[in-house]
Amino acid sequence: MTQKEALKPARKRTTWGSYGAFLIAAIGSSIGLGNIWKFPYEAGLHGGGTFLIVYLPSVLLVALPLMVSELMIGRIGKSHPVQSIRVIVARWRLSTLWPSIGWLGMLTSLIIFSYYSVVAGWTLYYVMNSAAGAFENVPAEIVQRSFGVLLSNTEQLLIWHSVFVLIVVLVLAQDIRKGLEMLMRFLMPLFIAAVVWLFYFAADVGNMPAALEFMFTVRWEFLTFELFVSALTQALFSMSIGMGILMMYGAYLSDHRPLIGAAVIITVFDTAIALIMSVMIFAIVFAFGMRPDSGAGLIFETLPVAFSQIQENSVWISTTFFSLMFAAALFSGLALLEPAIAWLSERYEMGRRQAAWMVGVIVWAFGLLSIFSYSDFNFAFYYFGVERLGGYFDFFNILSTHVLMPLTALFIALFAGWVISREEALKSLQVRAGISFTLWRLFTRYTAPLFLIITLLMVLFVPA
Secondary structure (H helix, E strand, C coil): CCCHHHHHCCCEEEEECCCCHHHHHHHHHHHHHHHHHHHHHHHHHHHHHHHHHHHHHHHHHHHHHHHHHHHHHHHCCCCCCCHHHHHHHHCCCCCCCHHHHHHHHHHHHHHHHHHHHHHHHHHHHCCCCCCCCCCCCCCCHHHHHHHHHHHHHHHHHHHHHHHHHHHHHHHHCCCCCCHHHHHHHHHHHHHHHHHHHHHHHHHHHHHHHHHHHHCCCCHHHHHHHHHHHHHHHHHHHHHCCCCCCCHHHCHHHHHHHHCCHHHHHHHHHHHHHHHHHHHHHHHHHHHHCCCCCHHHHHHHHHHHHHHHHHCCCHHCCCCHHHHHHHHHHHHHHHHHHHHHHHHHHHHHCCCHHHHHHHHHHHHHHHHHHHHHHHHCCCEEEEEEEEEEEEHHHHHHHHHHHHHEEEEHHHHHHHHHHHHHHHHHHHHHHHHCHHHHHHHHHHHHHHHHHHCCCCCCHHHHHCCC
16 A cells, blocks of 8 residues: 555544543443453452452553553544554554554454354343243252353354344444444443442342452462463453554544543443452352352353342343343444454445445354354363363464454554654643653553563463
């Protein structure tokens, strides 16, 4: 692509209906299943409070400054991730290798969606079965085995995976304001109400003191290399770093809104939801004498057993919880496909509807590898001394979150901190040269790259 083509503006710039709409969409993308499914089981595996002492600094020193950086890049380029970086590269005659950041981000988001949609399918299965009372007054061992039965039922996995992809495509095929933005405005208040209601329920029937002790007590024996990698990559995953999402959302935002304040709001909301959901889940787990370290099955094996033992309103509680999970999955699912759809639409000058269906078919087909990981394509491998039995599902999870995401985040830190000039950064962030800007620049240039390099070295060398 020539410099003139790179600087050519998009056919028609898409924008958010309001600043509030941007915040809702960005918060939604960061909440996702990362906070309701992945964060609790990672915390459960790594000692609760021990996980937090690595996770929280990773959020503040790495994820938050990189969120600001991605939003800034999107604002400058005003397009999809690849084109946004090309605009900056062409303007200052930089290396043409830098747009690879955009390609890496979009590749990462598509790989994540391919197995993420399978997990979202699990939530749909549990919503329907909970609503039908399938787990009510059923022996605990049968409820616990239901998840394993689901994983071995390829037809069920395929149906729910397809339904989720279809819903996402139908929403994203619409204009950004009529589709994604409108849905987020409708679902977010319901999501918050469900979180509040479920937390009140957990405080009433759960073992809240045990949950709080677990989440805020440091157990040094859990501090390992694997915990460091899991906590830092969870911070990136939870806040949508390294996927191209935030560049895309920044491109849709008006030029006069300050970005650092927005990033802080999103971070506080994201972290609060993660902590609230974890305490709520562990309160229920401990109340019914169950273990917090059951890994990825914590939500789909352990919690249904606890719900089945509740004497009153178990159907309502279980259905509400898994509906909340589905809403969270939908928030992130929409965000994960938006960059690729925007790229396809702009690059080949096709309508959003056609682009959405093309991307949807691709990720649907790619998701089949994760679906068949529990049957025909099953294989196992060791990672950080633990045998991973999920085949391509586990492989894509580790590849995207432990390799591609921190690698993309590292390049974003170098590009935003060292390539974009100080003057351009001040102008784009809409801030003065004060303490917030100084801290952002310091963390982006030095702290974040250091953490990310250490993480990548651990991933490459420690498991072996």
